[in-house]
Amino acid sequence: MxxxxxxxxxxxxxxxxxxxxxxxxxxxxxxxxxxxxxxxxxxxxxxxxxxxxxxxxxxxxxxxxxxxxxxxxxxVAIGMQEAREIDDTRQALERLIAESFARNAGKAEIAELRVLLSAMETADDEREALIKETEFFARLADGCGNKVAAGFFRQLSGRVVMLRGVTERDGADRRQRTAGIRAIVEAIDAGDAEKAGTLCASRAAAGATYR
Missing domain, CATH: 1.10.10.10 (Winged helix-like DNA-binding domain superfamily/Winged helix DNA-binding domain)
Structure with missing residues (x-):
């Protein structure tokens, strides 16, 4: 066996x-x-x-x-059409979740995001960084105040990770991703919900499996 x-x-x-x-x-x-x-x-x-x-x-x-x-x-083995649908849905959900979180978040919630961002930046390898990145967006969903959106996000998040896979990326790529997430945190901290949503959607589009 x-x-x-x-x-x-x-x-x-x-x-x-x-x-x-x-x-x-x-x-x-x-x-x-x-x-x-x-x-x-x-x-x-x-x-x-x-x-x-x-x-x-x-x-x-x-x-x-x-x-x-x-x-x-x-x-599950995800096909091309389903992958496209997942990518499109992810972009819409991450925009909504980031906007809602920015409108509802207090200092403690924003501090939690910064802890997860720091863990991404100091992760020993790509797998650990991806786990922390996934936790970051799960925290956005949990704190956005929209239970329906958060529920859909949780249902989708596993398949998003499967699509991305765990590939070896160089340090420059991780720095680019964490810089994008840092910009999202700064927009949330500034209370700019529209900017936070736009940054999340743009990030999701850039990482789409099928463009």
Missing amino acids: SNLGLSLPRSISLREQVTDTLRHSILFGTLKPGQKLIERQICEEMGISRTVLREALQHLDAEGLLINGRRGRSV
């Missing part, structure tokens, strides 16, 4: 641990697009029951990371 590289921390609920571990493995390529998930193998490797696993898989289904077919679940 091949090893899937799955292990569990023990600080949050078991279902959340399983969900987070599987999600991370999907987003960062340990579990490949199109790969079938064999419940028995996963349960044995993670030391969990099928009930816990199936609860976790239901969450990942809802995030669009899995396909539930006649022969069981497999990791």
Whole structure:
């Protein structure tokens, strides 16, 4: 039996641990697009029951990371048309979320964004930087005051990471990305919601998988 590289921390609920571990493995390529998930193998490797696993898989289904077919679940493989739709939706959502966050954020919320930005800039590798970048935009969504937009963003964010992949980029590229995010933070701090939204949308367009 091949090893899937799955292990569990023990600080949050078991279902959340399983969900987070599987999600991370999907987003960062340990579990490949199109790969079938064999419940028995996963349960044995993670030391969990099928009930816990199936609860976790239901969450990942809802995030669009899995396909539930006649022969069981497999990791989603995103096609070109869906990728275009994801990119277009991402641009609209990130604009809305940034504008709404800028109108609602206080000093504490902005300070949290600066901590995540600093973590991006000092990350040891591209994977860590991408994780912090993803956390940054999740924090924007959570603090934007629009629960519907935040919910759609959470559903979409995993597939955005899958599309981007974890590729080796040079330091100049990361500096350019973090500079763009710093400009978003400064616009939010200045209370310029329109500028923050425009910067987010432009950033999303520049990073689109299919242009």
